[in-house]
Amino acid sequence: MTANPNALEHDGQDSNLHDTLKYSLLGPSLTKSGQDSVDQKKVSDIIYDASKGSKFFAHEENRDKLLTVKIERILEKKARLEKLNLTRDQKKADEYVAELELSRDLTQTVVHVDCDAFYAAVEELDRPELKLVPFAVGKGVLTTCNYHARKFGCRSGMAGFVAKKLCPQLIQLPLNFEKYTAKAREVREIISQYDPRFESASIDEAYLNITAYCESNSIRPEEAVEQLRKEVHEKTKVTISAGIAANTKLAKICSNINKPNGQYRLQNDRGAIMTFMDTLPTRKVNGVGRVFERELDAVGVKTCGDIYQYRQYLSKLFGEKAFKFLIQCYLGLGRTDTQPAEEYERKSIGTESTFADLSGHNGLCDKLEKTAQELEKDMVKAQFKGKTLVLKVKLHTYEVLTRQVIPPKAVYLAGDLYKYSLPMLSKLEQEFKGLTLRLMGLRCTHLVTMKKPDPLAFFGYPKVRNSPASSGPASESNESKGEPVETGGSSSSGVWPSEDFEEAAKDEYQEELEELEILSQLEELESQQFNEGKLDSETKPESGGLVKEAAREASSASASVEKGKGQLKRGRHDSGKSRSGLKDDPKQTRLSFN
DNA sequence: ATACATACC
DNA sequence: AACTGGTATGTAT
Numbered sequence: 001m002t003a004n005p006n007a008l009e010h011d012g013q014d015s016n017l018h019d020t021l022k023y024s025l026l027g028p029s030l031t032k033s034g035q036d037s038v039d040q041k042k043v044s045d046i047i048y049d050a051s052k053g054s055k056f057f058a059h060e061e062n063r064d065k066l067l068t069v070k071i072e073r074i075l076e077k078k079a080r081l082e083k084l085n086l087t088r089d090q091k092k093a094d095e096y097v098a099e100l101e102l103s104r105d106l107t108q109t110v111v112h113v114d115c116d117a118f119y120a121a122v123e124e125l126d127r128p129e130l131k132l133v134p135f136a137v138g139k140g141v142l143t144t145c146n147y148h149a150r151k152f153g154c155r156s157g158m159a160g161f162v163a164k165k166l167c168p169q170l171i172q173l174p175l176n177f178e179k180y181t182a183k184a185r186e187v188r189e190i191i192s193q194y195d196p197r198f199e200s201a202s203i204d205e206a207y208l209n210i211t212a213y214c215e216s217n218s219i220r221p222e223e224a225v226e227q228l229r230k231e232v233h234e235k236t237k238v239t240i241s242a243g244i245a246a247n248t249k250l251a252k253i254c255s256n257i258n259k260p261n262g263q264y265r266l267q268n269d270r271g272a273i274m275t276f277m278d279t280l281p282t283r284k285v286n287g288v289g290r291v292f293e294r295e296l297d298a299v300g301v302k303t304c305g306d307i308y309q310y311r312q313y314l315s316k317l318f319g320e321k322a323f324k325f326l327i328q329c330y331l332g333l334g335r336t337d338t339q340p341a342e343e344y345e346r347k348s349i350g351t352e353s354t355f356a357d358l359s360g361h362n363g364l365c366d367k368l369e370k371t372a373q374e375l376e377k378d379m380v381k382a383q384f385k386g387k388t389l390v391l392k393v394k395l396h397t398y399e400v401l402t403r404q405v406i407p408p409k410a411v412y413l414a415g416d417l418y419k420y421s422l423p424m425l426s427k428l429e430q431e432f433k434g435l436t437l438r439l440m441g442l443r444c445t446h447l448v449t450m451k452k453p454d455p456l457a458f459f460g461y462p463k464v465r466n467s468p469a470s471s472g473p474a475s476e477s478n479e480s481k482g483e484p485v486e487t488g489g490s491s492s493s494g495v496w497p498s499e500d501f502e503e504a505a506k507d508e509y510q511e512e513l514e515e516l517e518i519l520s521q522l523e524e525l526e527s528q529q530f531n532e533g534k535l536d537s538e539t540k541p542e543s544g545g546l547v548k549e550a551a552r553e554a555s556s557a558s559a560s561v562e563k564g565k566g567q568l569k570r571g572r573h574d575s576g577k578s579r580s581g582l583k584d585d586p587k588q589t590r591l592s593f594n
Numbered sequence: 595a596t597a598c599a600t601a602c603c
Numbered sequence: 604a605a606c607t608g609g610t611a612t613g614t615a616t
Contacts (some may be wrong), residue, residue, distance in 0.1 A: 027606095028601085028602085028603095029603090050605095050606095051606075054604080054605080054606080056605085056606050057606095060606090138607080140605075140606070140607065141606060141607045141608095142607095143603085143607080144603090156603075157603090157606085157607080158606080159605065159606035159607095160605075160606080161604080161605050161606080162605090162606075201602090201603085202602080202603050203603080204603080205603080286601090286602075287600095287601070287602085288601090289600060289601050289602080290600090290601090291599085291600060291601085292600080292601085319613085319614070321612095321613065321614090322613085346610075346611095347610075347611065347612095348609085348610060348611075349609085349610090350608090350609065350610075351608080351609080352607090352608060352609080353607090353608080354606090354607065354608085378609095388595095390596095398606090400598080400599090401597085401598085402596085402597060402598070403596085403597080404595085404596065404597080406595085439607090439608095441608085441609095443609085443610090
């Protein structure tokens with residue numbers, strides 16, 4: 001608690017730096033469960049000492065200073081605003097509040113379920129003796145740890161060697177992604193019975209709308225969720241925690257309250273919700289991270305209730321999106337609908353890896369090639385090409401740079417990925433003499449599907465499925481040849497001249513070839529995986545065994561299969577906002593204008 | 595459009 | 604010594 005910068009933000013000038021830095025070094029999951037009884041002061045000192053003097057530390061220190069400067073500027077701006085007449089802004093805020101209030105929907109019951117220390121729980125199933133000792137999953141960095149380990153201050157996201165300082169007897173297991181995805185599937189199968197349209201928020205989290213379930217079974221939400229949790233525990237042997245509330249934002253917060261293996265319901269009652277939000281620290285809201293928390297704290301907003309009294313400043317201080325997000329936090333509003341995985345389309349595919357400091361043209365090119373090969377695998381699995389290619393590097397100083405290009409055609413093959421990213425790398429080498437990297441990554445965005453074309457296209461109904469030029473193999477083929485889709489002219493008419501028909505047939509043929517290519521590569525992948533067995537995923541992440549299934553699920557981002565890469569896969573739009581959950585809730589917005 | 599930053603697990 | 608990886612989305616320019 002002492003390391004919380006909030007208490008020290010305004011007074012002293014210099015000692016703050018270390019406090020905010022220490023707070024930051026505590027890591028992003030500080031607010032998460034299992035840390036209540038831990039002496040955070042002691043923990044932060046140990047982390048601080050362990051990190052001190054490293055390049056990582058220097059970088060963190062630098063970032064911390066930059067944020068401090070940024071916050072100073074925000075405060076200056078606020079001071080200027082205080083001298084102005086902001087009645088217009090206040091009116092605007094009040095109007096927005098009123099508008100949102102009209103749209104408040106308390107008819108729905110939303111549940112957020114979250115598996116407790118999921119990876120650790122799964123590992124304990126195989127090795128029950130682990131229950132008795134502190135252990136973590138993840139070698140270089142902990143992805144999760146059991147509650148024994150948390151008592152020592154260990155947390156997800158923490159460097160392994162730091163965790164060992166806090167808890168020398170800590171056991172670290174390598175990740176075994178296949179095991180986790182298999183178990184996650186078991187859990188999902190059960191929750192799908194309560195809401196077939198449930199939304200996977202990550203491998204171990206989901207949102208359900210149980211309104212219909214409760215209605216048709218004449219059961220109270222609390223009972224339904226008790227039953228769900230019991231069923232999950234009995235059938236899968238993992239425990240889950242749940243939050244029950246009127247919308248996803250509230251449910252998410254509530255699922256943390258009685259973790260582990262508990263649930264909490266916030267009644268669908270406006271007064272109860274307002275009271276709940278009033279004292280809720282901003283950081284508890286999904287979308288408010290360490291940075292935004294500090295910025296808000298600096299201007300006087302510590303809890304969601306505090307938002308109201310500063311409403312006239314927020315838009316100018318943090319931007320329109322943040323303003324809307326914050327007002328919705330104040331009111332405790334959020335989505336009531338869920339987005340099933342099948343209806344979700346991913347927007348980018350990428351891979352990156354960290355390695356020992358690397359410099360020199362040849363070595364870097366080599367690494368780029370490896371990275372390109374990794375990405376090709378993922379692109380093939382997902383059956384996408386990318387119109388934009390992004391190179392990401394992290395210098396040995398931990399500074400991150402990105403560069404992007406739009407190749408003449410959509411790309412997915414390692415050769416192309418390499419060919420078009422190499423110039424970016426070379427330019428960086430010129431820009432930064434003696435370029436030394438600790439990470440390299442490639443990512444494709446503006447994806448286009450490589451799925452089989454609609455057979456109907458052959459019969460002169462080319463544009464059944466998609467909005468113009470967005471996706472669909474026909475347009476994609478055009479792009480592959482570097483021709484703007486619009487110039488095709490064929491598809492819009494609905495009747496194809498023979499010339500265009502030939503063109504289409506050619507495309508079709510090409511698709512077939514690509515299809516074959518994909519299949520053969522899939523075979524390759526599968527046999528590869530078969531041979532890989534369970535390698536330490538730090539160096540060689542294996543993907544979930546069912547490659548073809550992954551390919552089928554492709555764009556659905558079913559929050560499960562595909563990647564053996566990341567630890568916790570995010571596949572959601574709801575929580576991935578940048579500085580906050582600033583994205584307006586689409587439904588809210590729409591409702592409010594109805 | 596590009597680069598960077600923040601956030602989530 | 605040692606501090607992740609994948610995806611999304613915000614702001615600034």
